Amino acid sequence: MAMRSIVIGAGIIGTCTALRLAQSGVQVTLIEANLPGDGTTGTSFAWLNAGAKRLREYYELNVAGMEAHRRLLAELPDAPWYVQTGNLEWRATPEAQERLFKQVERLQGIGYPAKLLTPAQVVKDLEPDLMIESSVEGIAYYPEESHIYPKLFLTHLLRAAQSLGVELHTRTKVVDFEMSGNQVSGVVLESGTHLKADVVVCCAGRWTEKLLSQVGVYLPLISPEEPESEAIGLLVLTSEICATVQRVVHAPGVNIRPDGPSRLLLHSGKFDRQISLQTPLSPPPQTAEEVLSNARKFVRNLETARVESAIRAIRALPQDELSVVGWTPGVEGLYVMVTHAGVTLAPALAEMAAREINGTPEKMLATFRPDRFQPQVSG
Incomplete structure (x- = not known):
């Protein structure tokens, strides 16, 4: 039986991830609280770049993002969103x-x-x-370097994802996670509906901190x-x-x-x-x-x-201004991605997340794990 996943957030990161997971054989439900692109994605200058990044690991991650955009272009030709x-x-x-x-x-x-x-x-x-x-x-x-038209990009991504069986639910807000011990087993919707999954991927942008706090995960974002x-x-x-x-x-x-x-x-x-x-x-x-x-x-x-x-x-801006990507500490089955550089990074993070969810760790993401924010216990 195929792995069941729920991706929270149909912005650029969540939609790219839904597509890559579906291509890897995972059953995907994509849930958006409003309409696709109505969060940070739709209000972005949408400049794809890496040269402005000073930290070497972050620079390399953004270079990987630019390369992943070009791979998407090869899959979805005649791309009107990419300039x-x-x-x-x-x-x-x-x-x-x-x-x-x-x-x-x-x-x-x-x-x-x-x-x-x-x-x-x-x-x-x-x-x-x-x-x-x-x-x-x-x-x-x-x-x-380049820029994109984000909502046009999402339109084509969603079309490709849905052709692979991704179920998109809009105007559907996730308010909590369903737990079995310390394992996430699904999500709870604002309507009271419970949806089951083997893995939940949180791509909720600026709402990430509040959502993860429901299960005791500390991931601080700069508050607007x-x-x-x-x-x-x-x-x-x-x-x-x-x-x-x-x-x-x-x-x-x-x-x-x-x-x-x-x-x-x-x-x-x-x-x-x-x-x-x-x-x-x-x-x-x-x-x-x-x-x-x-x-x-x-x-x-x-x-x-x-x-x-x-x-x-x-902006979805982690407190140290670096991307946050990976399995959440102390909670199994919950994967998170949040970053200010979402437009540049989304295709690369989606590829890497799909591999990690399917069991292959990514060394390039070592600097960006969510556990870096957890309190350090002194001996």
Whole structure:
């Protein structure tokens, strides 16, 4: 008889995992409290990258994520969700530029595709509608980085998963786990229904901490309710513009990427702290106008663009900001995955989780186990 699994959360990690488990012969029920992608996945800048990760183990995990995305492309061809045009980055001050040049040199030294281009090269060959300050001496270009359209990605993943027999239940909230001793034997739904499983995989994003606490597992996330929380970000979608930006762009003070052929999605970390869970987003707040104003310095014909919508991004951010992946300590049959880098990592984590659930441990995940948060008992 096939192993029965329940995957909690139909975001990008949960859906990728459901697909990989089904491909390995596991019977999968995928449960989503709302609709697929309505959590963190649907409010992501969705930039696929590894070069920005300083910890070597985390860098390598993100490289594996980028490679796993390409494997998915081979399985699901003509992928309209995947845009591999690269990432451009430049800095404003001489000191910041020097740090960027050293970063490029460091990445080249470990084999990551990175190069320095002149502003003239970028405008001539890559992005003719960018405006770059004359004081900029060089621009970092990471050609293998990319971005995706998350909900379009989920659409194709769900279609592939359901074709393999994955049962998707939406607007179905898991509120607790069913236990047999210290072994998880299923989940309890808000309706009171009990569903049985041999393995439960928790991919509940920012709701993970509360859910796991039901069975005594401590996994701290940065709360979006804290003042100026790092877990909250602001994304700004522009109206249509008469210009093209084809790549992810990290300009001084603002991140830019295309959202379709003629709109831009903007993010600025320096404005994130001005947004809270209580900030009204309709009409868009003044903070969104400030983000757009900053972007106008770098893209042609952005003067008359308006803020079409402001989006509150609530990140699934473990307290040490590293991914959490693996079997939960003290509770058998319960596997957890939660990470800020979900868009980049989801395909790789899904492959690794499927192998671990089927009995093959993954050495690459050793740094990221959930037991690192458990209190240490002194002798």
